[in-house]
Amino acid sequence: MDDDQHAILVETRLVPQQRRSREARARIMSAAEELLRNDGVEAFSMMGVAQRAQMPVGNIYRRFEGKEDLLLALKELVCARIRNGIAQSVLAHGPDSMETFVRCFADAVGKAFAHDERLNRSLYDQRLVSPKMIESGQAARGSIFGLFADGLGPYLSHHPSVRADAIAKVAFSIIMNAAALKVRDNDAILATSSWDEIASEFGAAAVLYIQSKF
Missing domain, CATH: 1.10.357 (Tetracycline Repressor; domain 2)
Structure with a gap:
């Protein structure tokens, strides 16, 4: 496989991953927004956001350092x-x-x-x-x-x-x-x-x- 073919293969692999990462982040932000809007500050937690987003809480920690980081992004x-x-x-x-x-x-x-x-x-x-x-x-x-x-x-x-x-x-x-x-x-x-x-x-x-x- 030459360099051009390898570059094309790498690109086709990366683009879907990048898209999935963007979609996952948007899903987390939407869930965080919904939780804060409907349940208020006292109910806001990383686990609560994970449940709303229907994904493992570890997926959220891979994108946000913690609760404050997620609230700051929101x-x-x-x-x-x-x-x-x-x-x-x-x-x-x-x-x-x-x-x-x-x-x-x-x-x-x-x-x-x-x-x-x-x-x-x-x-x-x-x-x-x-x-x-x-x-x-x-x-x-x-x-x-x-x-x-x-x-x-x-x-x-x-x-x-x-x-x-x-x-x-x-x-x-x-x-x-x-x-x-x-x-x-x-x-x-x-x-x-x-x-x-x-x-x-x-x-x-x-x-x-x-x-x-x-």
Whole structure:
């Protein structure tokens, strides 16, 4: 057998294995997501995920170091989903004014967090707090802020860049901090407000703050 034939044989063997590995990982992630969504943090375990995925628990440990590693991968997946949902909503709307952009962004944030709220709430559970989970959340928040700052930038062009960045940070925090408090479900005041009300009222508050800086 020459080198080319050997390379082709190796490739045909590896591709299905790679595909099976990707499929197994996706199956594990789907099972982990379902378990956390339906049964909460207290019921989440590697064995529970294995049972949901209908595979030996050893298969999961071959792909994830442990429970925290799996939860971290799940949080990164969900954060990316939220970020992409916000980006698609904002880009699809095509806002033509500062107020329209900010309100559109706030509405997109509300919808992203409200979708699959039980899963999002579980990932914000204080029992999952760890340095790696905090770092992952901060990275996701930074990425979402980038979307907001880029969209708001043209309306703050009359300010020096440092000042414009500071205004964007405060306006962003008005919206995102309200969403974070709402999804954690540990704020008695916001607990009685719907996601639509959160998006509308805090979006309006962010608009008023920015207008005060014009």
